[in-house]
Amino acid sequence: ETGVTQSPTHLIKTRGQQVTLRCSSQSGHNTVSWYQQALGQGPQFIFQYYREEENGRGNFPPRFSGLQFPNYSSELNVNALELDDSALYLCASSFAGVMTEAFFGQGTRLTVV
Amino acid sequence: GEDVEQSLFLSVREGDSSVINCTYTDSSSTYLYWYKQEPGAGLQLLTYIFSNMDMKQDQRLTVLLNKKDKHLSLRIADTQTGDSAIYFCAERLMDSNYQLIWGAGTKLIIKP
Numbered sequence: 001e002t003g004v005t006q007s008p009t010h011l012i013k014t015r016g017q018q019v020t021l022r023c024s025s026q027s028g029h030n031t032v033s034w035y036q037q038a039l040g041q042g043p044q045f046i047f048q049y050y051r052e053e054e055n056g057r058g059n060f061p062p063r064f065s066g067l068q069f070p071n072y073s074s075e076l077n078v079n080a081l082e083l084d085d086s087a088l089y090l091c092a093s094s095f096a097g098v099m100t101e102a103f104f105g106q107g108t109r110l111t112v113v
Numbered sequence: 114g115e116d117v118e119q120s121l122f123l124s125v126r127e128g129d130s131s132v133i134n135c136t137y138t139d140s141s142s143t144y145l146y147w148y149k150q151e152p153g154a155g156l157q158l159l160t161y162i163f164s165n166m167d168m169k170q171d172q173r174l175t176v177l178l179n180k181k182d183k184h185l186s187l188r189i190a191d192t193q194t195g196d197s198a199i200y201f202c203a204e205r206l207m208d209s210n211y212q213l214i215w216g217a218g219t220k221l222i223i224k225p
Binding site: 004040041042044045048056058090092100102103105106107 | 117144146153154155156157158161201203212213214215216217218
């Protein structure tokens with residue numbers, strides 16, 4: 001058990017809707033990274049938050065946005081959902097982005113119909 | 114651009130050694146990682162190697178890095194049924210403190 005929890009575990013949404021996914025980070029960690037993992041693929045980096053600021057972003061459109069709160073928990077928001085957004089969304093918490101000490105949550109399985 | 118490639122499947126007999134291979138394209142990689150993903154579970158960091166190393170051993174795991182060929186391998190000695198999972202190779206680029214580039218994963222199948 002890593003101490004990183006994500007909610008909800010599963011979610012079904014309709015195309016065009018908006019969704020918010022949540023991640024609570026490991027105690028002592030100040031950085032949260034979000035990844036999208038499509039079925040049969042490796043994770044793709046969405047963005048990272050460090051001390052409540054976005055400090056890196058992958059190749060995802062602006063309808064993917066996020067927040068980090070003072071307690072370092074984080075949200076991923078996706079607007080105008082498309083069918084291709086169906087995936088496992090993973091968050092990883094770390095201290096200052098040090099991936100050798102990052103812990104992943106179990107993910108949220110999003111299905112867009 | 115950056116790319117990490119792995120074979121999709123590997124089948125080994127219980128007790129044998131498993132060797133999972135990975136190739137990457139970006140010579141500026143700083144760290145290379147191996148992650149394990151079991152059904153319904155998140156990604157678990159197994160081991161990593163810094164780009165100036167050739168080998169790293171950690172109990173049953175041995176990582177070999179050939180920088181000239183941009184080839185990384187993970188050897189699991191005495192493979193057990195609990196090793197059944199998908200194994201991901203990932204690289205961290207020199208100009209990025211946070212972004213990992215991932216392979217598509219190798220599913221390790223253990224035969225009794």
